[in-house]
Amino acid sequence: MASGTNMSFGESAAIYNAIRQSYADEVIDRVTDIFGLTQSHSILDIGCGTGIATRQLAARGFHLVGTDMDADMIEKVRSVGQAGTYQVADVSHLDFADAEFDGATAFGAFHWFSDEASVRSIQRVLRRGAAFIVVNKNDAGDFRDSIVEIVGRHVALGSAHPKLNYQPAKTLDVFGFNAVEETIIPMVEHLSPTQTIAHVRSMRLWEEVPPSLHDMIEAELRSYVTDRLDALETFQRPLKIKIVWGRKQ
Incomplete structure (x- = not known):
């Protein structure tokens, strides 16, 4: 196993913005x-x-305020110049007025702030009856497990993960949201080999990979992807998009 100066998740903001699909x-x-x-x-x-x-939500005509705990992510979104207001924020201490928002979302991020203090903070800034909607892309195939196995051959990945025992519907219910429901939408992402490698580089586990191992691991990833290309030379990543929501009482 090797060690070194690794890239932080925030430092990969440009890769994240370029490769993550809408x-x-x-x-x-x-x-x-x-x-x-x-x-x-x-x-x-x-x-x-x-x-x-x-x-995507702003394009539907909503007034959006976006927050993230990572300053690099916020710097990147501001540089794009898109609609909305963006700021760095600690979810457990949101700096907004009581009942300021008509709704809230967390796309692929709720597992990082599903603690009671953060959920109560979200509730506080929502008006009564407003929905809080949690959306997660979950692999329906073996993509993530395979990536973890490949990277784990060379790097001692941390055993703790925020998605361990992650149950968003239960969390919303326990912490006071009303009428909690969930639904699943199946879909498939189609990625080129280069896009697939870039996607892995945008994952948090890549933070733990020393630069000296990048080329070696990327070569193994490329071999894994190449062996699984479809007739159109794309890698198919089957997903289950899980949407969970509840309303402030």
Whole structure:
């Protein structure tokens, strides 16, 4: 096993913004339907990253405020110049007025702030009856497990992970959200070999890979991907998009 100066998740913001795919229209349609709001209502997107889902919601006419705990992510989303307001924020101490927002979302990020203090903070800034919607892309195949296995041959990956015992529906229910529901939308991402490697580089586990091992591990990843290309020379990543939501009582 090797050690060295590794790239932080925030430092990979440019890669993240370039490679992470937008959510399918079907997913954004479902989120919009759950809100049940007309245009111009205010939505808080928590853990917005580089604003991939934020800009999709803004395109539906909502007024978006995006927050992330990583300053590099916020710097990147601001540099794009897209609609909305963005700021670095600690979810457990959101600096907004009580009942300021008509709804809130967390796309692929809730596992980082599903503790009670953060959930209570989210509740506080929502108006009564407003929906908090959690969206996660979950692998339906062996993609993530295979990536972990390949990287783990060379790097001692940390055993703790925020998605361990992650149950968003239970969390929302336990911490006081009402009428908690969930649904799953199956989909498939189609990635070129280069896009697939870049996707792995945008994952948090890549933080633990020393630069001296990048080329070796990327070669193994490329071999894994090449062996699984379809007739169109793309890598298919089957997903289950899980949407969980509840409303402030």
